[in-house]
Amino acid sequence: MFNTLVCALLSDVLHNKKALDRSYAYHFSRNEMTPIEQGRIVNATGDIMRRLSFYLFIAELVDPADEKAPERLLLAWLTEQGRAPKQHSKSRKTGFSIDHRRIEEANQWPLLKDGCPEWLDKIAQQQLGRRWPQEREFLAQAPLRYIRVNQLKGTREQLQQQLKAEQIPSEPVGKQPDALIIRGDVPLFRSKSFHDGWFEQQDLGSQQIARMLNPKPGMLTVDACAGTGGKTLHIAALMQNKGRIIAMDVEQRKLDQLRKRAKRTGINNLETRLIESSTQIKRLRASADRVLLDVPCSGLGVLRRNPEAKWNPLFDDLEQLCITQQDILQRYSKMAKVGGEVVYATCSILPMENQDQVAHFLQNCSGAFELLEETTIYPSTLNSDGFYMARLKRVA
Ligand SMILES: C[S@@+](CC[C@H](N)C(=O)[O-])C[C@H]1O[C@@H](n2cnc3c(N)ncnc32)[C@H](O)[C@@H]1O
Structure with a gap:
């Protein structure tokens, strides 16, 4: 077999x-x-x-x-x-x-x-220089299995007890408040804990993004490139089901999937909206306390999870992808109200999709935003997938 x-x-x-x-x-x-x-x-x-x-x-x-x-x-x-x-x-x-x-x-x-295929080595060498060989080595390793406790159901310690009763050993991950690591090929998705919505499988690096967004109960949060909701579900847990979350995407099938996941995890303050034109974005102008822009990207930070993309890249044209990222950052960030915050994130480790995009945006926003913090999580940083995230505050 x-x-x-x-x-x-x-x-x-x-x-x-x-x-x-x-x-x-x-x-x-x-x-x-x-x-x-x-x-x-x-x-x-x-x-x-x-x-x-x-x-x-x-x-x-x-x-x-x-x-x-x-x-x-x-x-x-x-x-x-x-x-x-x-x-x-x-x-x-x-x-x-x-x-x-x-x-x-x-x-x-x-x-x-x-x-490592040559096309990847060439671009990553150009972009990351001396850091690249170490990251290339980490991207060749099998991904670790991280889960995130759904704080709407209970604490990480309670989840650990439940998993233990189901013969699923888990270990807390250092300073990461929601994360557990699962070792071995245990039947996670057949567990009662999973069916009851107690956890999501989510990479450790990915768990940092909603934390940086830091949405509070009662806020209006827009997750503008929500996909199937990996980060939306975390946002909902941090907001303790209080306030409003608008999850948007250009693909309805992903939003449908997100709704199913939200139901299992007990979220009741979520609205999904398919983006069919720029009107939907304009309607939310200057209204949100928090905006997450988890933009479409090359996915080069998550190659160990999607290894076939090394041999069959998910993008045709990296420059065109960067144009789309900049366009989303410029137009969608306007949904934040003055005093509100935007997190721009990618699952890429290339500066051209990350720091360069944010720097370009700041140069052209006429002082409307300021950069509060930015972080690149390289695969070698936490032994996780690679991500970038920047927190911007709307000041005018
Ligand atoms: C990196 S994925 C998002 C992953 C998702 N946030 C998660 O945590 O599972 C980027 C998403 O952006 C969506 N997208 C692509 N172009 C878009 C656009 N112009 N506006 C909004 N979303 C877009 C894609 O369909 C995709 O779901």
């Missing part, structure tokens, strides 16, 4: 160009297996996709869409992980065997070792 499913997933993604998440959903819904088996399959497939160039080299392949690729890549992974005894590093079907010297050779080349 393990080999068959890993190969089927790799074939879906590499040959048929399907999204990895959708392929997981498709295969896991059709095959009975335990969460531990699912976890093993996700780990292996994710590892191979995060360092695809490394395993292609070991497997003596050039084209990932090659029909032989899934089986050979898996063999390369099993061998490199020491999970295939030497005499078994050979495919039963094709007779192909792994040459161990290629593993040693691939490990000598940093780009290959970290599974």
Whole structure:
């Protein structure tokens, strides 16, 4: 089952160009297996996709869409992980065997070792300079499993007790007030705690964004690029269900998903609005206490969670994406009232999508905003996904 499913997933993604998440959903819904088996399959497939160039080299392949690729890549992974005894590093079907010297050779080349495609190395090297090799190494590692307690239901300690009763061990994460780390392939989403809305799976870096926005009970908060609501749900918890949250996006299906999640987590002060024209933004002019702009971005900070984007980038044109980000920042920030605050955030670590955007905005806002703070969370900072966030105050 393990080999068959890993190969089927790799074939879906590499040959048929399907999204990895959708392929997981498709295969896991059709095959009975335990969460531990699912976890093993996700780990292996994710590892191979995060360092695809490394395993292609070991497997003596050039084209990932090659029909032989899934089986050979898996063999390369099993061998490199020491999970295939030497005499078994050979495919039963094709007779192909792994040459161990290629593993040693691939490990000598940093780009290959970290599974980094050239286009990514070029842009990140330009943008991040000496910091990049360290971040590249972290982006090649498997993501950790963080959850955020839903404070509308109870405290982190209460959640830990409940999870313990469900045989799910968890550990609090240092100074992060809402975060727990879950180790191992435990059945989190089948737990009663999850169904009762006690927690969300949310990366540790991502949990910092609503904290920086710091919405208070009773406020009007606009989450203008809400997507399926990862940050909206956190905002609602911080507002203790008091006040108003308007969650907006240009895609209705994401807002529908957000509504389902909000229902499970017990949120009752949320309104969703599809953005169909700029009128909806203008109508909210100078009205909000807090505005979150979690803008569309390259997603280069979350590559360990979306590893296929290394080989099939989610954007066609980075410059065009930056133009969209600036446009959203300039137009949507006007929803904040004087004295209100805006957080601009991305899941990218490139300054061109981050600090440069905020600096450009401040130069052109005629003194209407001032920068209160900004932070880049690199993957190496917290061993999390990478994010950027800047807090701006409307002063005129
Ligand atoms: C980084 S994602 C947001 C993730 C979301 N905040 C979360 O925490 O799950 C960016 C979102 O912006 C939306 N978007 C793209 N263009 C937009 C626009 N012009 N106005 C508002 N939202 C937009 C996308 O549909 C996407 O859901």
